[in-house]
Amino acid sequence: MKIHFLFSKNREKNRINELLGDFSLFQEYRIPIFLPGANSAIVKKLKASPKSKELAKAVFTAFENEYDQSKYLEKKFLAQKQWPRIEDRFFSILKSLRLKPASKFYCYLSFYGPMGQYHTPNIIDVRVNTAGDIKDLPETIAHEIIHLVIHQKARGLKYEEIEGLVDLFFRLTEFRNLFPDYKFQNGIKHDIKVFKKHFPLTSTKA
Numbered sequence: 001m002k003i004h005f006l007f008s009k010n011r012e013k014n015r016i017n018e019l020l021g022d023f024s025l026f027q028e029y030r031i032p033i034f035l036p037g038a039n040s041a042i043v044k045k046l047k048a049s050p051k052s053k054e055l056a057k058a059v060f061t062a063f064e065n066e067y068d069q070s071k072y073l074e075k076k077f078l079a080q081k082q083w084p085r086i087e088d089r090f091f092s093i094l095k096s097l098r099l100k101p102a103s104k105f106y107c108y109l110s111f112y113g114p115m116g117q118y119h120t121p122n123i124i125d126v127r128v129n130t131a132g133d134i135k136d137l138p139e140t141i142a143h144e145i146i147h148l149v150i151h152q153k154a155r156g157l158k159y160e161e162i163e164g165l166v167d168l169f170f171r172l173t174e175f176r177n178l179f180p181d182y183k184f185q186n187g188i189k190h191d192i193k194v195f196k197k198h199f200p201l202t203s204t205k206a
Contacts, residue, residue: 002091002104003104004106007109012112013060015108015125016059019033029159029187033112043059072111075128078128078134083141086142094145096174100149101149105124107141109126110126110129112127115133118145124144139181143166147166150198154198165194167182172195
């Protein structure tokens with residue numbers, strides 16, 4: 001496989017720290033995220049005081065109480081079972097669109113954060129907290145890889161514009177057949193003219 005699935009406790013701690021640092025940004029863009037202690041009052045209080053050191057400490061305490069390596073191993077098994085079913089076809093479509101992915105990607109499994117995030121040149125984080133996360137895991141991975149392969153062309157564009165371009169790959173290319181249930185993100189503008197300007201070589205059948 002071109003996707004290597006990984007997880008570690010230290011990685012989760014670093015991820016939680018990053019999520020706390022960007023908490024206000026997630027609120028601004030109305031991006032739902034999971035944090036340790038999600039069912040407690042901690043996260044609700046964070047919305048009012050995102051920079052609170054006391055609340056951050058409470059989040060990490062909740063993480064220590066929640067962490068169970070066996071659950072991550074279970075999710076890794078499921079990911080390694082799901083992704084290979086579409087991997088060859090996915091990368092074949094990327095090649096047909098003249099987009100050049102890295103030779104391999106490191107996919108970190110997490111119980112926290114939004115559904116997915118990417119880090120150049122070849123690292124992605126994918127949430128595996130719920131049954132829905134697992135069901136949508138292949139398209140979440142695909143979404144983040146598309147972010148990575150268009151990163152250079154999308155530089156300088158706003159967050160909403162970039163997300164709109166990625167969404168349109170699932171509507172205007174053969175990815176629409178591979179991921180027929182893909183849903184556009186709410187609150188994102190999807191401009192087909194902008195898409196064609198940046199990616200004129202792609203198939204653009206609506």
